[in-house]
Amino acid sequence: MIGSATLDGQRFADRLHRAIAAGGPIPVSAYMGQANAHYYAARDPLGTAGDFTTAPEISQMFGELVGLWLADLWQRAGRPDVHFVELGPGRGTLAADALRAMAGAGLRPPVQLVETSPALRAAQRLRLPDAHWHHDLSTLPDDAALLVVANEVFDALPIRQLVRAPDGWRERLVVSEGERFRPVPGPRAAGVPLHLADAPEGSVLETSPASAAVAAELGRRLATQSGAALIVDYGHARTAIGDTLQAVSRHAFADPWLRPGEVDLTAHVNFEALALAATCVHSPRPESFVPTNGIERESPTTAWPVVEQGALLKALGIDARAAALARAQPGRAEEIELARHRLTAPDQMGSLFKALALTAPGWPAPAGFA
Numbered sequence: 001m002i003g004s005a006t007l008d009g010q011r012f013a014d015r016l017h018r019a020i021a022a023g024g025p026i027p028v029s030a031y032m033g034q035a036n037a038h039y040y041a042a043r044d045p046l047g048t049a050g051d052f053t054t055a056p057e058i059s060q061m062f063g064e065l066v067g068l069w070l071a072d073l074w075q076r077a078g079r080p081d082v083h084f085v086e087l088g089p090g091r092g093t094l095a096a097d098a099l100r101a102m103a104g105a106g107l108r109p110p111v112q113l114v115e116t117s118p119a120l121r122a123a124q125r126l127r128l129p130d131a132h133w134h135h136d137l138s139t140l141p142d143d144a145a146l147l148v149v150a151n152e153v154f155d156a157l158p159i160r161q162l163v164r165a166p167d168g169w170r171e172r173l174v175v176s177e178g179e180r181f182r183p184v185p186g187p188r189a190a191g192v193p194l195h196l197a198d199a200p201e202g203s204v205l206e207t208s209p210a211s212a213a214v215a216a217e218l219g220r221r222l223a224t225q226s227g228a229a230l231i232v233d234y235g236h237a238r239t240a241i242g243d244t245l246q247a248v249s250r251h252a253f254a255d256p257w258l259r260p261g262e263v264d265l266t267a268h269v270n271f272e273a274l275a276l277a278a279t280c281v282h283s284p285r286p287e288s289f290v291p292t293n294g295i296e297r298e299s300p301t302t303a304w305p306v307v308e309q310g311a312l313l314k315a316l317g318i319d320a321r322a323a324a325l326a327r328a329q330p331g332r333a334e335e336i337e338l339a340r341h342r343l344t345a346p347d348q349m350g351s352l353f354k355a356l357a358l359t360a361p362g363w364p365a366p367a368g369f370a
């Protein structure tokens, strides 16, 4: 299995080298998008035997607290008809834990999973046999409110990289160089925020049009259908300069310019950009447009100030939940405490990982955000 995946990855890298030789350098976003599509299509990369581990795979507490967060909002919003939606559900662990917790609160919504990977869809089907699958958000039902969760999904969506050259900002392109790929400055890039125009030479600025498009569609859906979304990932609360493209393989950092398609490529999520995209929504009710900064726009979906994962899980009661689990299973007490620490400690996942909550107009303040 491992051997065949590697051979297959080599064939993908060879094809990419030939495509660049024939057609010229490609943007970093094309490199990352093609590499990750290949990477995820054929494998389940999660867990100790895979390449990386995520919060729901560390402990059931993560999915349970997310489920309770959603159920609490739903109750305070007046118990409307809803669909549960998860973007990039991995093995379906978060959804299974969240749905169990939600059922305890009387919420049993239909399950809609947005997943492109056939291998991971198969894994999800084992845990969530009654779910409905979608390739993207466009086919999600529009007959009820949406309760949306996305954990460690946006970090895998393609980023563009712009690099500050002596004569201004340029788009980074990827060239083929022997076994390796290499980023080089390409054509001049427009659209760099004014305050960054004179950043020092060599500075890298990342943007993710793919992530912004998903956030905008989420914002539009929440504004028109109602509901809420919780986006959890590692990244920056505000736009920041820096090259954050990274590769992970077998739980260790790897070279992002070697073996594309065989390693997991991710980048810091820009939560400020996601919040902006989700709230810059043009609703179908033009009479309600409010001029903001001279721009005709409306923000019917609310983006709550980003909070750190550790603070959110503590506000949602992870300490009490861990204590209850340890009391019920004394033999697992140490493992449960380790998981709680890993999810919340500032030097573990507690600070680097952050959460963004989006709510529809008229919905109450979400727990842990207000």
Ligand code: SAH
Binding pocket: 036, 040, 046, 054, 055, 056, 057, 087, 088, 089, 090, 091, 094, 114, 115, 116, 117, 120, 135, 150, 151, 152, 153, 156, 157
């Ligand atoms: N949320 C899960 C899995 C995280 S791994 C967890 O926390 O464990 C990233 C997930 O996003 C995988 O399910 C992967 O197949 C999915 N994904 C990656 N790129 C995607 C894309 N372009 N469109 C939709 N899903 C994608």
